[in-house]
Amino acid sequence: MTDPFAIAPLTGGVTPRILALANQKGGVGKTTTAINLGTALAAIGETVLVIDLDPQGNASTGLGIDRRARKLSTYDVLTGEASLREAIHETGVPQLYVAPSTLDLSGLELEIASERDRAFRLRNAVKALAEDDAGPRFSYVLIDCPPSLSLITVNAMAAAHAIVVPLQCEFFALEGLSQLLKTVEQVRTGLNPGLAIHGIVLTMYDARNNLSDQVVQDVRQFMGEKVYETVIPRNVRVSEAPSYGKPVLLYDLKCAGSQAYLRLASEVIQRERAARAAA
Numbered sequence: 001m002t003d004p005f006a007i008a009p010l011t012g013g014v015t016p017r018i019l020a021l022a023n024q025k026g027g028v029g030k031t032t033t034a035i036n037l038g039t040a041l042a043a044i045g046e047t048v049l050v051i052d053l054d055p056q057g058n059a060s061t062g063l064g065i066d067r068r069a070r071k072l073s074t075y076d077v078l079t080g081e082a083s084l085r086e087a088i089h090e091t092g093v094p095q096l097y098v099a100p101s102t103l104d105l106s107g108l109e110l111e112i113a114s115e116r117d118r119a120f121r122l123r124n125a126v127k128a129l130a131e132d133d134a135g136p137r138f139s140y141v142l143i144d145c146p147p148s149l150s151l152i153t154v155n156a157m158a159a160a161h162a163i164v165v166p167l168q169c170e171f172f173a174l175e176g177l178s179q180l181l182k183t184v185e186q187v188r189t190g191l192n193p194g195l196a197i198h199g200i201v202l203t204m205y206d207a208r209n210n211l212s213d214q215v216v217q218d219v220r221q222f223m224g225e226k227v228y229e230t231v232i233p234r235n236v237r238v239s240e241a242p243s244y245g246k247p248v249l250l251y252d253l254k255c256a257g258s259q260a261y262l263r264l265a266s267e268v269i270q271r272e273r274a275a276r277a278a279a
């Protein structure tokens with residue numbers, strides 16, 4: 001069997017790199033990481049698109065896209081009514097863009113359930129975007145998944161080069177991880193053989209809580225090098241920023257949360273470079 005954790009080799013000079021933020025557990029930091037890793041990557045020179053695939057639309061809100069402004073959304077993209085390019089908005093961060101979602105997305109599954117290409121809707125949309133020279137050329141696409149292993153998440157996994165898994169530093173952190181890894185394996189077998197686990201990011205680490213350290217140790221022991229060195233601390237500035245429609249890096253660049261997301265972005269880029277060198 002192939003190593004399920006190997007980073008997929010890059011073919012030719014293909015860009016962008018497509019990473020899906022996935023964990024079917026709710027509230028573990030997927031959206032916060034999509035917003036702030038995206039911002040940090042843009043701040044260090046990448047051109048980034050965040051695709052909001054959660055009907056809750058929190059990534060869109062957190063990036064300052066008012067609901068009324070979401071004329072075209074990822075729902076329209078996945079139903080074939082719009083191209084991804086048409087759905088994209090600029091954000092307050094230079095070089096960071098978002099394709100927003102709306103609640104319509106919650107009905108998508110039923111609508112496309114019997115279509116043959118139902119799992120490839122996003123992959124096809126991203127491919128068309130990469131082939132079209134009409135707008136910004138993205139070096140990273142981050143996909144914010146909903147808290148489920150539904151067809152929407154499967155679309156993200158079928159479109160991605162690799163998965164980034166946020167795990168909250170809490171007692172049940174590892175619960176559900178085997179289910180997630182099983183789904184990744186199924187997607188590799190049936191839909192996307194190159195799909196890799198890019199890394200596991202520990203979130204909401206609380207230095208005052210002994211349990212947090214225990215969780216970090218356990219997860220590192222279980223998942224080894226797949227766990228990024230950077231641990232994202234629990235930081236009130238991180239949770240305040242979305243209500244201002246801003247990434248924490250714009251809201252308070254100096255806070256511990258912003259600094260951690262900048263370190264995470266460098267690690268992501270380093271892993272990409274290492275994968276490229278090995279290919």
Ligand SMILES: Nc1ncnc2c1ncn2[C@@H]1O[C@H](COP(=O)(O)OP(=O)(O)OP(=O)(O)O)[C@@H](O)[C@H]1O
Binds near residue numbers: 203
């Ligand atoms: N480092 C952090 N410090 C403090 N609060 C945080 C941090 N990361 C996330 N949060 C808060 O925790 C909550 C859950 O985070 P987030 O929405 O990113 O998780 P999620 O996995 O996307 O959730 P869902 O599964 O509902 O989509 C949010 O209120 C967010 O502001």
Ligand SMILES: [Mg+2]
Binds near residue numbers: 031058144
């Ligand atoms: Mg979310």
